[in-house]
Amino acid sequence: MRASQKDFENAMNQVKLLKKDPGNEVKLKLYALFKQATEGPCNMPKPGVFDFVNKAKWDAWNALGSLPKMLFSSIVHFSECLFIDRGLKLVSSSLQETARHNYVDLVSSLSSSLESSSQVEPGADKKSTGYETLMMTLEDGITKIVFNRPTKKNAINTKMYDEIMRALKAASKDDSSLTVLTGNGDYYSSGNDLTNFTDIPPGGVEEKAKNSAILLREFVDCFIDFPKPLIAAVNGPAVGISVTLLGLFDAVFASDRATFHTPFSHLGQTPEGCSSYTFPKIMGPAKATEMLVFGKKLTAREACTNGLVTEVFPDSTFQKEVWTRLKAFAKLPPNAMRISKEVMRNSEKEKLHAVNAEECSVLQGRWLSDECLNAVSNFLSRKARL
Numbered sequence: 001m002r003a004s005q006k007d008f009e010n011a012m013n014q015v016k017l018l019k020k021d022p023g024n025e026v027k028l029k030l031y032a033l034f035k036q037a038t039e040g041p042c043n044m045p046k047p048g049v050f051d052f053v054n055k056a057k058w059d060a061w062n063a064l065g066s067l068p069k070m071l072f073s074s075i076v077h078f079s080e081c082l083f084i085d086r087g088l089k090l091v092s093s094s095l096q097e098t099a100r101h102n103y104v105d106l107v108s109s110l111s112s113s114l115e116s117s118s119q120v121e122p123g124a125d126k127k128s129t130g131y132e133t134l135m136m137t138l139e140d141g142i143t144k145i146v147f148n149r150p151t152k153k154n155a156i157n158t159k160m161y162d163e164i165m166r167a168l169k170a171a172s173k174d175d176s177s178l179t180v181l182t183g184n185g186d187y188y189s190s191g192n193d194l195t196n197f198t199d200i201p202p203g204g205v206e207e208k209a210k211n212s213a214i215l216l217r218e219f220v221d222c223f224i225d226f227p228k229p230l231i232a233a234v235n236g237p238a239v240g241i242s243v244t245l246l247g248l249f250d251a252v253f254a255s256d257r258a259t260f261h262t263p264f265s266h267l268g269q270t271p272e273g274c275s276s277y278t279f280p281k282i283m284g285p286a287k288a289t290e291m292l293v294f295g296k297k298l299t300a301r302e303a304c305t306n307g308l309v310t311e312v313f314p315d316s317t318f319q320k321e322v323w324t325r326l327k328a329f330a331k332l333p334p335n336a337m338r339i340s341k342e343v344m345r346n347s348e349k350e351k352l353h354a355v356n357a358e359e360c361s362v363l364q365g366r367w368l369s370d371e372c373l374n375a376v377s378n379f380l381s382r383k384a385r386l
């Protein structure tokens, strides 16, 4: 689903109606996305170092890039069969479209977090703002963390990795008995945001791969160490890392519309989220190989039969049935639940951390492989969808 010109205009109006100041960082992001969406890549001369405000604006706009470097290099790599000029124009207009889309996405998340924070829902103990890519609430003893990039199928970008870690750390210390992760919109999550691979630091792709492996390791560690019962309410299709992590959850409830897909080989990548260890343990090596090596997509019922999913509900009653069940769980003595989890997890923790470290180190190498670079560039140039 793309943002139309009408969506974009509505978002521009919505920004004016925001009741709370979203802060300078977000305002700069809005400015940059707006300029990129309406004028294309940054075309202004760089302001002087002491022109702080204009320089910050220029930096934000310019940071959105004229062309993703990795995509550019792959276009050049394939220059024998592509007209570069035409390719660049196409990519440039696609960048504008992406910016328009991201602008709509950002405004929509601001509207929900900033507006709703001022309206306390009946029974809501606490609603956390300050997240761009998530919604987080604490109600009835349950902390709910919602992936909130519906127009991107809840793909996990770098910001979202950071915010999920922050949200989990907060949830581990708050008053809730259990924590639930779910998605806003039709997807649970489409996994790693493949545009993460386009933001190349000055040290090049090697540095990017190294930083990504560090981030991934820290991210997965948060799930291994999460102290309270962690439950996934899988509202729709789940892809990649959003599937593999489920092996570290304590319960997984799925809508019958959900699917479970780990197309790592198709992407030139290898398993993460400790799935190389948890999946064979949960479903046996043969079924784990089908998923992790051959990329077989499972229906919710197949995932349940294989032990990855606890229970499947019809989509029409999914929310009602899952939340009834969760509210009942949340009434159980919280310390008993936490200590039971600790006893079950502790004997595995060391192993899980070692598996995580190994998977991240293998992936660091895969991200530099032609197989992976080509797969990502095919997705970004819209030649490939799963």
Ligand SMILES: CCCCC/C=C/CC(=O)SCCNC(=O)CCNC(=O)[C@H](O)C(C)(C)COP(=O)(O)OP(=O)(O)OC[C@H]1O[C@@H](n2cnc3c(N)ncnc32)[C@H](O)[C@@H]1OP(=O)(O)O
Binding pocket: 001, 002, 003, 097, 098, 101, 151, 152, 153, 155, 156, 161, 190, 191, 192, 193, 194, 195, 196, 212, 213, 215, 216, 239, 240, 241, 242, 263, 264, 267, 269, 272, 379, 384, 385, 386
């Ligand atoms: C720190 C780094 C850690 C890395 C950890 C590694 C993890 C491994 C993985 O997670 S592998 C899995 C990666 N995910 C994918 O390969 C999915 C790619 N997406 C798709 O194939 C499709 O988008 C789809 C099947 C999920 C949905 O297809 P559909 O046709 O229904 O919708 P669109 O393709 O039009 O999607 C709507 C917009 O959302 C954008 N988008 C969706 N998923 C991703 C994604 N994973 N990364 C980036 N962008 C994504 C899509 O581009 C559309 O955006 P647009 O409207 O601006 O075009």
